[in-house]
Amino acid sequence: MIKLVGQRLALSLLLLLAVSGLIFAGTQLLPGDVAQAILGQGATPEALANMRRELGLDTPAWQRYLQWLGAILQGDLGTALSNNRDIAGSLRDRAGNTLFLAFWASVLAVPLSVMLGLVAVRYLNRWPDRLISGSALTAISLPEFFVGYVLIYFFAVHLDWLPSVSNIHGNMSLGERMKAIALPVITLTLITLAHMMRMTRAAILNVMQSAYIETAELKGLRRSRIIYHHALPNAIAPVINVITLNMAFLVVGVVVVEVIFVYPGMGQYLIDHVAKRDLPVVQAVGLIFAAVYIGLNMVADIVAILANPRLRYPK
Structure with a gap:
């Protein structure tokens, strides 16, 4: 190992x-x-x-x-050409804001995706499965900026429930921060939830075709027990893999969402300095995003090996 x-x-x-x-x-x-x-x-x-x-x-x-x-x-990310500020110092707070946004999106998306995937398998080819699968396919087909603008129109402009600009700072309480990031969190959740749910459903259905599942059905076990106690533990490796990859997307793929909601994160910082052609900032942020994505892919690979002992040995 x-x-x-x-x-x-x-x-x-x-x-x-x-x-x-x-x-x-x-x-x-x-x-x-x-x-x-x-x-x-x-x-x-x-x-x-x-x-x-x-x-x-x-x-x-x-x-x-x-x-x-x-x-x-050596830990030196360089100096921004546009304002002559240390890039590492400028990114410190913005990285925390991006991780804060990604954390709450994952808190919503991960359990919901697994639960909806299990429900879809439990009621396979019935109306709950068709409703969940159809909604997930629709969500995957819509880009982040479209989902974000639709949410802004309904919840910020039409209903005036939530702010359209997600500006946070250190003096805000947790409740104020949660209200400020509500719309970008919902946007990220809708985008990642659909993909994770579909992969969870596909992984469990793949295991459900195994011979031991057929044996369990012949023994008269309830379908819910077969799914939760027999299929899910053996499908957990690909499920964890796709969840980890989507966690990488939540950190790296927030650029569009941060720009839409003017959120003070790393994505907004990157776009601001791309417009100014500030190459040291673009290089530093791009390398950080690449390191996060590669690191989480490595974690997904290792977790998959730990969850499936067969992957530890060559075929």
Whole structure:
């Protein structure tokens, strides 16, 4: 088991290294000139050359990548070009806000998805199954921004129950924070709930085709007992896997939701600095998102191995 965990960790680190190279190369290929964006259109060629030299843009790209990677390994995310602030310090509170939003969305989405998946299997091909499956398919088909704007129209504009702008700060109580993030949490829950529910249903139905399930049915056991006591424990590995992957989406995929609700998280911070062509911020936030996604994928892989002993041995 230790060997398998070590292999997964080594592969994750290699993948993160490769992704860091892609992020750096992608930001370098973006159109426009950073020095021109900072100094404005009226800058002289001499001022632009001095600014590029000050930013280190006159050195080869591979040298800048190694310098950036070395600073990252030492915990230095760099300095924002637009306001000359330390990126790590600016991200500290925003990362906490993003995790706060993702935590409450997962608290709602995970138990609801498992429960609805079990209900769909319990009443397979009957109206509860058709209703749940049809609603999930509809939710998956709708993009986050559409769901968010619909919720804003009904709950913020039409009914005036919840705020349309989810602005939170340190002086707010927990109740005020919960009211502020209600709409983005509902949006994220609706998007991730459908996928997790469908995967839970599919995993349990796959196990229900096993021979030991047929034996249990022939013994006269109730269908609910077969599902909860025999099928679910053996389907838990793929269920945990898809839940963990959706947790990664809740952290990484909140960019659109944060922009819609003007939520002060990492996604909003990233979009603000993309507009300013602040490359150090884009690189740092992109690498953090990649690290979170790769790390949670690794956790999902390890949990699946722990839950299913057959995966510990080569076929």
